[in-house]
Amino acid sequence: MTLHVRVDGASGERIHPMDRGLLYGDGLFETVLFRDGTAPLWQRHMARLASGCVRLGLPLPDAQALRSRCEEAAGTWPCAALRITWTRGPGERGYAAPASPQPTCVIAAGAAPVVASAAVECGVKVHLCQTRLARQPLLAGMKHLNRLEQVLARAEWQAADIAEGLVCDVDGNLISATAANIFVALGGTLVTPAVDHCGVAGVVREELLSALPVTVRPLTLEDLMHAEELFLTSSIRGALPVAECDGRRHVPGTFVRRAQAHLQRIGVMVAV
Amino acid sequence: MTLHVRVDGASGERIHPMDRGLLYGDGLFETVLFRDGTAPLWQRHMARLASGCVRLGLPLPDAQALRSRCEEAAGTWPCAALRITWTRGPGERGYAAPASPQPTCVIAAGAAPVVASAAVECGVKVHLCQTRLARQPLLAGMKHLNRLEQVLARAEWQAADIAEGLVCDVDGNLISATAANIFVALGGTLVTPAVDHCGVAGVVREELLSALPVTVRPLTLEDLMHAEELFLTSSIRGALPVAECDGRRHVPGTFVRRAQAHLQRIGVMVAV
Numbered sequence: 001m002t003l004h005v006r007v008d009g010a011s012g013e014r015i016h017p018m019d020r021g022l023l024y025g026d027g028l029f030e031t032v033l034f035r036d037g038t039a040p041l042w043q044r045h046m047a048r049l050a051s052g053c054v055r056l057g058l059p060l061p062d063a064q065a066l067r068s069r070c071e072e073a074a075g076t077w078p079c080a081a082l083r084i085t086w087t088r089g090p091g092e093r094g095y096a097a098p099a100s101p102q103p104t105c106v107i108a109a110g111a112a113p114v115v116a117s118a119a120v121e122c123g124v125k126v127h128l129c130q131t132r133l134a135r136q137p138l139l140a141g142m143k144h145l146n147r148l149e150q151v152l153a154r155a156e157w158q159a160a161d162i163a164e165g166l167v168c169d170v171d172g173n174l175i176s177a178t179a180a181n182i183f184v185a186l187g188g189t190l191v192t193p194a195v196d197h198c199g200v201a202g203v204v205r206e207e208l209l210s211a212l213p214v215t216v217r218p219l220t221l222e223d224l225m226h227a228e229e230l231f232l233t234s235s236i237r238g239a240l241p242v243a244e245c246d247g248r249r250h251v252p253g254t255f256v257r258r259a260q261a262h263l264q265r266i267g268v269m270v271a272v
Numbered sequence: 273m274t275l276h277v278r279v280d281g282a283s284g285e286r287i288h289p290m291d292r293g294l295l296y297g298d299g300l301f302e303t304v305l306f307r308d309g310t311a312p313l314w315q316r317h318m319a320r321l322a323s324g325c326v327r328l329g330l331p332l333p334d335a336q337a338l339r340s341r342c343e344e345a346a347g348t349w350p351c352a353a354l355r356i357t358w359t360r361g362p363g364e365r366g367y368a369a370p371a372s373p374q375p376t377c378v379i380a381a382g383a384a385p386v387v388a389s390a391a392v393e394c395g396v397k398v399h400l401c402q403t404r405l406a407r408q409p410l411l412a413g414m415k416h417l418n419r420l421e422q423v424l425a426r427a428e429w430q431a432a433d434i435a436e437g438l439v440c441d442v443d444g445n446l447i448s449a450t451a452a453n454i455f456v457a458l459g460g461t462l463v464t465p466a467v468d469h470c471g472v473a474g475v476v477r478e479e480l481l482s483a484l485p486v487t488v489r490p491l492t493l494e495d496l497m498h499a500e501e502l503f504l505t506s507s508i509r510g511a512l513p514v515a516e517c518d519g520r521r522h523v524p525g526t527f528v529r530r531a532q533a534h535l536q537r538i539g540v541m542v543a544v
Contacts (some may be wrong), residue, residue, distance in 0.1 A: 003365070005289045014286030015294055016504065017277045017378045022287055022357065024419035025297030031365075054421070057475035059429055075433065083365065093303075093382065093417065095354065095426035095450055106289045110365065133405035135442060139420055146418035148328070154367035155329055170407060180369055215350055 003110040006073060019104050021087030024095065024143035025249070027104075028052040030084045032111060033236050033268065039082075041235060041268040044203040049086065052142040058088055059103050061083065062142065066105070073109035081112040081236050087145070087244035115237050116172035120260065123243030123252050124163035124232070128221075129153040133169045141201040153178045164232055165264075166224075169198050174219040178230050181205040183214070184228035185255045190214045197267040202234040204268065211262050226234040238269035277344060277380045291376055293359030296367065297417035299376075300324040302356045305384060305540065306346035307506050311354075312539040313507060314339070316475040321358065322484035324414040330360055331375050338377070347379035353508050354383040359417070359481040365393055387509050389544035392532065395515030395524050396435035396504070398449065400493075401425040404442045405470040413473040422450045438496075438517065443471050449504050453477040455486070455511075457527045462486045476505040476540065483534050503528040510541035 008014035011190035021025035024125040030045045032112050046063055050163065053060045066084070087107040087141065091098050131153035155168050164177040175193050176182055181202040183192045192209070195201045208214060224230070230242040232248045239259040263269040274490055292298035294361070302317045311317065325332045338356070344484035346352040357378040363370050403425035425439050425445065436449040447465050448454055455464045455476040466488050467473045480486060496502070502514040502522045511531040513524035534540040 007289050015291070017279050017285075017287050017357075019287070019294065021424075022291065022294045022359070022418070022421055023301075023355075024377075025417055025421050026420065029295075056424070081365065083295075083477050086288075086517065087294070093353065093380075094532075097423065097427060106294075108290060108365075131410060131518060134408035134411075136406035136421070138403060138424055139406075145295070145297055146420045148298065148341055148416055149408070150367045151292075151296055151298050151369065152328070152410055155369060171356045211401045 003108045004076065005072060005108045006069065007106050007107065008104060011210065012096070013272070015106070016090040016105065018092070019087055019257070020089065020097070021104060021145055023091065026056070027058070027085060027145045028056070029143055029145060030088065030234050032070065032082045032084065034070070034080040034082060035267055036241070037071060037075055038080060038267065039070070041207060044206050048143060048201060048203060049084070052144060053139060054141060054230045056144070057097065058086070059101060061103070061105060063085055069107055073107045077111045079112040080109055083108045084143070088105030097253045098245045108180070110235055115240070119163065119240050120272045121243035121252070123250065125161055125244045126242050127157045127162050127165045128246050129156050129165040129167045131156060132168055133175055135169060135197045137197050140198050141195045143200050150178045162242070163240070167213070168221070173219060174221060174224060175199040180232040180234040180237070182257070183231050183233065184219055184227045185253065186223055186227060190255050191217055191219060193217070193219050202233055203235050204238065204263065207266070208233065208259055212258060229253045229255045232261065233259070238263045265269070276345060276348065276382065277378065278341065278458060279378050280376060282522065287376065288362040290362045290364070291359055292361065292363040292369070293357065293376060293417055293529045297419070299330070299357060299359030299417045300301070300328070301358065301415055301417060304354045304356065306342070306354060307539055308350060309343060309347060310539065311342070311346070313475045315367070317346050317480050317507070318418040320415060320475060321356070321474060324416065325358070325366065327414060328416070329369065330358070331373060333358055333375070333377060340491070341379055345379050349405050351384040352381055353378045357391065357417070369474060382507055391435065391512050392396050392541070392544045394525070395513035395522065397433055397516045398514050399429045399434050399437045400518050401428050401437040401439045401450070403428060404440055405447055406442060407469045413467045415472050425450045429499070433510070441494070446493060446496060447471040452504040452506040452509070455503050455505065455527070455531070456495060456499045457482070457525065458492055458499060459497055462527050463491060464488055465491050473503055475507050476510065476535065479538070480505065480531055484530060501525045503529045505531070510535040
């Protein structure tokens with residue numbers, strides 16, 4: 001994969017070894033899909049980033065400048081995936097933040113991964129991870145740089161035909177996939193777990209919550225067994241049905257088709 | 273503070289913006305005290321680093337080469353504090369680790385902060401933090417790069433006379449300070465909490481566990497109220513009594529003096 005990386009706007013630059021993003025994971029990121037130069041969920045990405053900045057006490061990026069730089073970075077590809085990394089910048093030793101932090105902004109742009117039409121239509125295989133997510137309301141919902149739980153969960157499988165891993169919290173409640181949110185159809189109702197004690201408030205999840213009738217409530221593994229439908233959402237892949245989870249089959253139905261139709265309407269997905 | 277930073281052995285280099293240490297906090301660190309070119313707890317630092325590498329599936333550093341580079345970096349100061357940062361190195365997009373990671377090693381060396389003799393003798397003031405640590409056995413004990421909880425806890429106070437903050441887990445058990453372990457004398461027994469569901473297995477803590485009679489058991493805030501003594505341990509500062517916690521006074525006693533005497537004997541502290 002070829003990535004074009006800009007640090008603070010200048011191409012090819014590198015990160016200061018005392019950047020607090022590296023020292024402590026003291027920062028946030030966004031993974032943004034651009035189609036033909038436009039990011040359909042740009043406002044939601046910026047809202048989440050701003051909310052994370054407030055919660056962590058980070059300076060907010062200049063939204064106008066960030067948008068220009070992202071549009072420029074995305075310009076090379078018909079469909080681009082950008083990772084914006086926003087850290088508290090260089091610091092001295094110790095956890096105390098600098099009084100006047102100089103945030104670091106990294107924009108890494110590449111062609112978005114092609115989502116096979118079979119995945120969109122028939123679904124993907126997933127693994128149920130052993131790795132459990134800690135309960136930490138102070139960090140839940142944010143897309144921060146402390147991602148070792150996800151790294152450990154992702155290390156549980158190597159098989160190329162496994163697209164994702166489902167992850168529970170320490171109490172055994174289903175929360176999300178390693179890099180996607182989950183939706184389940186149960187008794188004719190679309191359900192997704194809250195992300196107030198762990199997990200990430202995904203932008204596509206937020207979009208679907210605003211566009212479709214969805215109940216936010218805890219999901220058990222028992223619920224998973226009885227799920228009529230199961231699908232994943234992410235900024236880059238949109239909504240993908242789960243066809244199989246550790247040997248157990250699921251069939252895509254009307255709920256995921258409705259989600260996909262909405263995401264196609266707003267430009268996150270393309271019709272297959 | 274002047275820091276001399278080496279990345280992978282070459283002075284003045286910088287970090288790749290797709291380093292997984294920055295992207296996900298995918299790595300570990302050690303903060304090592306050198307006195308006159310020697311690190312008294314070097315073996316314990318290397319044991320903890322190696323244990324963390326095994327748990328995270330990171331390649332182990334070449335111990336001989338790392339030692340030479342650290343000794344060289346520490347050589348400039350009579351008393352130096354080194355931060356070794358060891359990450360999984362550059363990666364592509366996504367949580368999956370590269371099949372053959374090329375770890376990044378950053379060594380940042382500076383003069384160790386001078387510990388005032390008043391702090392060693394009479395003790396320091398600490399704050400009891402509101403920030404709670406999540407329970408995550410998969411990461412507990414390691415000195416990994418996911419440190420947002422500590423950043424949030426450290427942001428709770430600005431007063432220059434507060435030396436540290438005590439932190440509880442989500443269940444209200446006292447675990448540690450933001451960058452130090454804690455020991456409490458209770459009913460004539462020295463007690464320190466376990467670090468198997470959160471916290472860091474500090475090298476001075478390990479040293480004291482091997483040298484003195486210490487009971488490892490949960491500590492409540494109620495215990496803190498009845499503590500006969502309270503002291504902090506860290507690789508750079510050794511053992512420092514707590515003189516005051518949010519207005520409540522503690523008096524240094526025989527337990528902290530015994531710990532300090534041991535740390536002076538092995539070269540972690542100097543006699544005041």
